[in-house]
Amino acid sequence: MAALMLQGTGSDVGKSVLVAGLCRALANRGLRVLPFKPQNMSNNAAVTVDGGEIGRAQALQAIAARAPLHTDMNPVLLKPQADRTSQLIVHGQVRGTLGSANFREARRNLLPEVLQSWERLRQRCDVVVIEGAGSPAEINLREGDIANMGFARAANVPVVLVGDIDRGGVIASLVGTRGVIDPDDAAMIGGFIVNKFRGDPALFADGYAAIEDRTGWRGFGLVPWLSSVARLPSEDAVVLERGRRRDTDRVLVACPMLPRIANFDDLDPLKVEPRVELAMIPPGTPLPAEAALIVLPGSKATIADMNFMREQGWDIDILAHRRRGGMILGICAGYQMLGRMIADPLGVEGPVSCTTGLGLLDAETVLGSRKTLTQVAGVAFSQQFEGYEMHMGTTSAPLGAQPFATLDGDRPDGMMSADGLVMGTYCHGLLASGDLRRALLSHIGVRSNGADHDVVVEGALEELAHGLERHLDIDGLVALAMEQRG
Known part of the structure; x- marks a missing residue:
């Protein structure tokens, strides 16, 4: 069983969409693929075949993988109710509320249950594509982390870091992440993807090379702004604000x-x-x-x-x-x-x-x-x-x-x-x-x-997968997914 985790230099860099696109691209190659997100925070959720709920992004990723929605795909879901409290969903069911005061301790205690879902999921497919949450550069949240490097280290899965060039500062965000995270965490990262590029790729060749040189990571591709993404459901309310x-x-x-x-x-x-x-x-x-x-x-x-x-x-x-x-x-x-x-x-x-x-x-x-x-x-x-x-x-x-x-x-x-x-x-x-x-x-x-909106989404997923096949080294990503990290 192979596995690959996409983490980001920040929120809303396009991790969810890239995971969905990779799930469909790998499924089109005849692989049994499933999505996974250890911990999600969203008030957009979907009901699963086993009578629970998961984040809407994981539901879309499951559709992309042509797999039934299951609670193991998103074992921990936090649904914000107020500024400092969230409803806690574990394995698809309400377990109470979390506040800012007990968030870190409760999160750490959930890691065994996250790994239970992970173990069940990985037995059912050829490859798991995993989505992180937020960014590993948020080192103030590293202790007790189950969403990014805490999970990657516990599950021993390789990581690819995603940066968003459209918001600016992508070189600094990727190189800066390499500089602030723990060296053992950095060792889990096998490469990077630059996402949401507009314009002539040749103009970013020197920047791309600079990231490789300064981080020691290999680049897996420069993904352009893909119009098909606009026809996919959005998980994050930040999209509404735009x-x-x-x-x-x-x-x-x-x-x-x-x-x-x-x-x-x-x-x-x-x-x-x-x-x-x-x-x-x-x-x-x-x-x-x-x-x-x-x-x-x-x-x-x-x-x-x-x-x-x-x-x-x-x-x-x-x-x-x-x-x-x-x-x-x-x-x-x-x-x-x-x-x-x-x-x-x-x-x-x-x-x-x-x-x-x-x-x-x-x-x-x-x-x-x-x-x-x-x-x-x-x-x-x-x-x-x-x-x-x-x-x-x-x-x-x-x-x-x-x-x-x-x-x-x-x-x-x-x-x-x-x-x-x-x-x-x-x-x-x-x-x-x-x-x-x-x-x-x-x-x-x-x-x-x-x-039929489901048909519209299907068409968008196919376009997304074809776009990633053109602009990403998917063969290289699959090879990385098969590696065992030490």
Whole structure:
């Protein structure tokens, strides 16, 4: 069994996408390949076949590897709930919360469980492609590390360091990482990749050679800015912060950027609609009055984000949108916010609390300690779809209320207003269905292209793999993966 770990000089250098691309490239070569990330921090997650949850990036990587999603692919997942606390997911299940005070000690204690998942995974394939988290250059976090060199050393796997040239300073970031990390950690690194290059590669030849000379590592390639990446789901909310609405003639769909926004990849299928302009609205900006549809997304802290909406005045914007006859869709926490009340009697999200919702649906939510994690199939707007549920709490509606969807044959999900303009659902991923998306968008006067988003993602993964085959020394990476580090 071979293994290779990609670590980065920082966050958002493209590790997740490169791992996905390598998984697909190796799978195309006929290898049984699986992705692995020891520890992830993200509020974007997916439900696995074994009834747990993993980071969305690992879900995409599993799709790239043509493998079923499994909790062993991401044994530790941290889901931020507040500035200093995160929900702790181990082997796909909630294990409590971690705060900044006990983070390091708890993390160190999780290494044996990470290695258990690693051992099970490596027995099931020819090669494992591993993604680090953050950067090994964060030497203040090295003690007790399980995400980068702590894992690489414990599992004895070779590392390739990824640098992002688009943000600038890639020579300093790669050479600087070599200079600040422990020599034994540096010995695990077998080379580097320069990612997100724009322009003529010949202009960087001297810089590339300088990195090799100053680090002693070999370069495995210079990866250009690949357009296919834009069609892949994004895991990190930092991507949302870069997006700003452009003035177009397309129909506007608006989504408020809540502080603890979760599973915002639910909205990705709208990006492939040529007649739709998806606008992620940042704090401090009103929800645009010209929006035809407002989507309230998932959240890791429903009550806190509901209160934040009021602080921003977004509740006033939403109610005005409703009075104008606009359509509103709430997904998961967004559904809970559309109701009359949200209560947290056990302090699941923090202090025991209760708040009023928007009151646009006659429903009440009580958060509980049990987390629902299940893949579902259903029917909405007379169209079939597949998705998943991932929530803590139950929402009750009056007898006879119109559900949004019917799941698994006969189970009602969510709720709709009598005029059908306010909708709430617990189902993530439903917009990936081209038929359902077409039916939904028809209500706001949009003629959908009806593209199946899963097919779009498949095409993007193939393009990504072919791009990496052209620009990376994949044969060299495979040879490195087969090495045993001392």
